Amino acid sequence: MRYAEAGYNLEVDLSTGNIERVETDPKLMETHLGGQGVNAKIIWDRVKPDTKPFSEDNLLILGAGLLHATPVVGCNRTSVNTINPMTGIFGHSCMGGHFGPELKYAGYDRIIIRGKAPKLVYLYVHNERVEIRDASHLAGKGPGETTSLIREELNEPFAQVACIGLAGENKVLTASLEHGYSSASRGPGPIMGDKKLKAIAVRGTKDINIAHPQELFELCLKMKKWINDSDGCGDWMAVDEDDSFHHNNFAWGNSRTRIKNYWSEELQDRWTRWKYDNMDRQAGCYNCPKGCINVISWPGTKRFGYKCYGKDTYHMAAFKELDYTYGMLGQCLDWGVDSYSTPQAIALGIELYDNGVLTDQDIPNFPTDPGDRVKFLLEKIVHREGIGDILANGSWWASRMIPGAESFEHNTVKKMEQLPIKLGKLNPAYYLMIATGEKMAITQIEGSFPQDPIRDPVKRKEFVDKWDAAPYQKFKDMFMNWEKRDQISIEDTCALTDWNEAMHYIDDSTGLCGFVSSFRGQFGGQVAYSFNNVPDIIHLATGMEIDKEGLWEICRRNRDLVRCINNRLGMRRVDDDPPKDHWAVRNPELEEKLLDAYYDFRGWTKDAIPTKAELQRVGLDYVADELIQLGILDPNEGTPAQEAAKAEEQKSGGC
Amino acid sequence: MGEKVKKIVKTIRVDLDKCNGCRGCEIACSAYHATPKYSAMNPSRSRIRVVMDQFNDEYVPIRATDYAKAGCDGRRVYTIKGKKYSECSFCGTICPTREMFFDPDSGLPLQCDLCADEKEPLCVQACPQGCLTFEELEVEEEEKVEVKMDEMELGMKALLDKFGVQKIADTFNRLSQKG
Numbered sequence: 045m046r047y048a049e050a051g052y053n054l055e056v057d058l059s060t061g062n063i064e065r066v067e068t069d070p071k072l073m074e075t076h077l078g079g080q081g082v083n084a085k086i087i088w089d090r091v092k093p094d095t096k097p098f099s100e101d102n103l104l105i106l107g108a109g110l111l112h113a114t115p116v117v118g119c120n121r122t123s124v125n126t127i128n129p130m131t132g133i134f135g136h137s138c139m140g141g142h143f144g145p146e147l148k149y150a151g152y153d154r155i156i157i158r159g160k161a162p163k164l165v166y167l168y169v170h171n172e173r174v175e176i177r178d179a180s181h182l183a184g185k186g187p188g189e190t191t192s193l194i195r196e197e198l199n200e201p202f203a204q205v206a207c208i209g210l211a212g213e214n215k216v217l218t219a220s221l222e223h224g225y226s227s228a229s230r231g232p233g234p235i236m237g238d239k240k241l242k243a244i245a246v247r248g249t250k251d252i253n254i255a256h257p258q259e260l261f262e263l264c265l266k267m268k269k270w271i272n273d274s275d276g277c278g279d280w281m282a283v284d285e286d287d288s289f290h291h292n293n294f295a296w297g298n299s300r301t302r303i304k305n306y307w308s309e310e311l312q313d314r315w316t317r318w319k320y321d322n323m324d325r326q327a328g329c330y331n332c333p334k335g336c337i338n339v340i341s342w343p344g345t346k347r348f349g350y351k352c353y354g355k356d357t358y359h360m361a362a363f364k365e366l367d368y369t370y371g372m373l374g375q376c377l378d379w380g381v382d383s384y385s386t387p388q389a390i391a392l393g394i395e396l397y398d399n400g401v402l403t404d405q406d407i408p409n410f411p412t413d414p415g416d417r418v419k420f421l422l423e424k425i426v427h428r429e430g431i432g433d434i435l436a437n438g439s440w441w442a443s444r445m446i447p448g449a450e451s452f453e454h455n456t457v458k459k460m461e462q463l464p465i466k467l468g469k470l471n472p473a474y475y476l477m478i479a480t481g482e483k484m485a486i487t488q489i490e491g492s493f494p495q496d497p498i499r500d501p502v503k504r505k506e507f508v509d510k511w512d513a514a515p516y517q518k519f520k521d522m523f524m525n526w527e528k529r530d531q532i533s534i535e536d537t538c539a540l541t542d543w544n545e546a547m548h549y550i551d552d553s554t555g556l557c558g559f560v561s562s563f564r565g566q567f568g569g570q571v572a573y574s575f576n577n578v579p580d581i582i583h584l585a586t587g588m589e590i591d592k593e594g595l596w597e598i599c600r601r602n603r604d605l606v607r608c609i610n611n612r613l614g615m616r617r618v619d620d621d622p623p624k625d626h627w628a629v630r631n632p633e634l635e636e637k638l639l640d641a642y643y644d645f646r647g648w649t650k651d652a653i654p655t656k657a658e659l660q661r662v663g664l665d666y667v668a669d670e671l672i673q674l675g676i677l678d679p680n681e682g683t684p685a686q687e688a689a690k691a692e693e694q695k696s697g698g699c
Numbered sequence: 700m701g702e703k704v705k706k707i708v709k710t711i712r713v714d715l716d717k718c719n720g721c722r723g724c725e726i727a728c729s730a731y732h733a734t735p736k737y738s739a740m741n742p743s744r745s746r747i748r749v750v751m752d753q754f755n756d757e758y759v760p761i762r763a764t765d766y767a768k769a770g771c772d773g774r775r776v777y778t779i780k781g782k783k784y785s786e787c788s789f790c791g792t793i794c795p796t797r798e799m800f801f802d803p804d805s806g807l808p809l810q811c812d813l814c815a816d817e818k819e820p821l822c823v824q825a826c827p828q829g830c831l832t833f834e835e836l837e838v839e840e841e842e843k844v845e846v847k848m849d850e851m852e853l854g855m856k857a858l859l860d861k862f863g864v865q866k867i868a869d870t871f872n873r874l875s876q877k878g
Binding site: 113114115117142149187188191192201202224225248249250251252253254257258260261265268269272273324325326327328329330331332333334335339341346347349 | 716719720721722723726727730733735736737738739740741742743744748750752753754755756758781797798803824825826827828
């Protein structure tokens with residue numbers, strides 16, 4: 045019997061209509077866990093490097109996490125992976141809600157979609173019954189209407205539906221896949237649109253079995269109460285109305301303008317009233333007691349849900365207040381656009397117009413008020429009309445498609461918009477995370493080690509004493525010795541980056557949410573899941589023997605594999621580059637040293653490719669072989685003999 | 700007329716405003732009633748379901764209560780605080796009108812037993828949000844002889860309703876003769 049896993053993948057070819065239920069290899073759980081880990085393995089094996097994102101051969105994989113549909117609390121995030129058309133590399137994307145667990149109950153660990161449908165369709169999965177159905181009546185409809193129409197016509201009120209809105213149908217690169225009030229951005233939206241797949245509806249009535257049921261259930265019941273009561277879990281922005289952090293520190297408009305003393309008590313009172321006077325509920329995701337999703341009924345718009353920083357991006361692009369964003373979000377949800385990238389692409393358009401790069405000929409009838417302008421451009425983008433057809437590709441592409449615009453784009457890494465953070469002095473850990481991360485959002489990389497030191501030694505000691513999440517003593521020592529943000533050794537920087545990243549790789553493969561795990565530990569240290577308990581939990585759910593070191597090894601393997609997918613798609617050291625103005629004061633010499641040290645720490649070459657020895661060490665020999673065969677990896681790179689030869693060469697001054 | 704007697708009535712109180720839609724109650728219920736206990740998760744076997752429509756902000760946990768062999772015509776719609784609810788949103792009846800509260804494999808009805816062996820029903824234990832709370836109320840009511848059906852009886856009754864006495868008896872005889 046398979047424990048925790050369903051043991052089957054659902055393979056759907058939209059071009060031919062072929063549907064298969066394929067038993068999976070149980071060994072993959074031991075090597076990659078599940079979720080994004082296994083999705084990456086499938087993408088490596090089956091999406092060849094010459095595959096264009098908008099090609100029949102690109103796969104879209106919706107993967108349930110290894111621990112979905114077990115009693116593990118706060119475990120519900122579905123990994124959706126593909127080659128992201130905006131970045132051209134592995135698309136890291138995930139969403140909360142109920143989709144992954146329902147998929148497991150239907151008897152599948154993942155849905156693998158290839159091909160393109162000849163016309164708009166949706167996929168209906170009820171256990172073994174799987175149908176590709178006509179979706180022409182759903183064209184242009186938002187997630188609310190799509191979900192209820194599908195549930196009605198299938199007579200499946202408990203079906204979980206994930207779908208795209210008009211933006212996805214029009215292959216807007218910043219479109220997202222929507223599911224309830226959760227969404228998966230960074231790739232799946234436009235890919236669904238390209239595959240003419242409007243929605244996926246899943247209903248499952250099967251069992252998921254647990255290896256050690258009694259122990260796991262009792263542990264989870266205790267953890268549920270603890271998570272519910274804990275301030276260290278969930279989105280604190282759902283309850284703390286002081287959002288001075290984002291407004292005083294993040295940049296407004298096209299990520300340029302900081303307003304340092306923006307926040308005030310009077311403003312906070314007003315915004316708090318707007319929120320609570322119009323809030324229906326704070327909703328949660330599957331099997332999580334937290335209410336991170338603020339559900340708002342704002343007059344004149346459709347009801348919407350948002351979490352965290354999602355309430356800030358539109359008004360910060362438009363230099364407005366919270367009521368402006370509240371007025372927008374119902375429509376944005378309905379169209380299905382990502383609220384991180386989209387407002388930035390819009391703000392770039394406004395800046396280009398203000399600087400005469402775009403003119404009235406390019407944007408006829410362009411309003412004067414910045415709020416009206418954002419709405420105007422959003423509508424153009426979603427419909428891909430006029431200038432919107434260009435901005436729909438995101439800031440990086442738009443700035444390369446509009447003559448004279450390139451120098452105005454300044455906030456992307458690997459062709460994707462980043463959080464609009466513009467700071468003073470270089471922060472070594474953030475340099476490494478932003479530069480080398482390939483998840484396209486710092487929130488998907490940072491999270492376990494605190495962002496800042498605690499000045500007061502007594503408070504620092506107190507923090508460290510109850511820091512249960514720290515996997516090894518070295519991290520506690522590191523924190524005890526940390527006085528100033530930018531003064532931290534290169535060695536420590538690599539180690540903490542590794543820990544931060546590893547926790548996210550756990551979440552992406554098990555389905556845990558960052559708000560109870562990878563992202564949240566940095567704020568207060570009291571988080572539900574860490575290297576100190578996840579191995580036991582995986583053991584209880586699956587029966588697999590695994591310890592802390594074993595789990596770290598899997599994270600390392602998954603990390604290397606994602607890097608190799610991207611190496612094969614052309615990514616190199618030169619792409620590991622934060623926005624030029626992320627810090628006002630840069631330190632090129634230190635930055636090069638940091639990159640060298642990090643690559644070395646990871647077992648990667650100087651050009652940011654995992655070495656043959658590293659890949660063999662983590663059991664990815666077949667990946668090494670292919671990279672060598674393709675001429676991407678030098679088999680001798682990073683070997684002791686080569687390092688010695690290099691040192692010799694440097695000593696003699698070269699030829 | 701029977702005599703008035705005091706009785707303890709156990710029930711689960713639902714505070715709709717506290718439901719965050721996590722469906723932890725469904726998970727706990729299905730796990731508790733699995734054999735062996737907790738060995739499998741499957742909300743479709745749960746005797747409590749959250750009737751949920753996020754876009755309508757509808758979150759209603761309902762428990763399987765009485766078995767009805769016929770579904771009602773109930774398609775009335777109620778508007779409460781601007782939100783529309785179907786009659787079924789609040790109805791715990793195990794009825795053929797909808798898929799809820801039938802075991803997905805056997806098709807037999809599933810009824811809430813308030814997890815009699817536990818200090819509190821498992822769904823309540825799995826709801827730290829406080830949407831579900833366990834209550835024991837003292838009520839005074841007329842004494843009547845009540846036959847409480849156990850799980851097998853409930854299943855048998857459903858089979859009788861569906862196939863009739865003769866067919867059930869014939870099948871029982873045939874199967875028991877086969878050994």
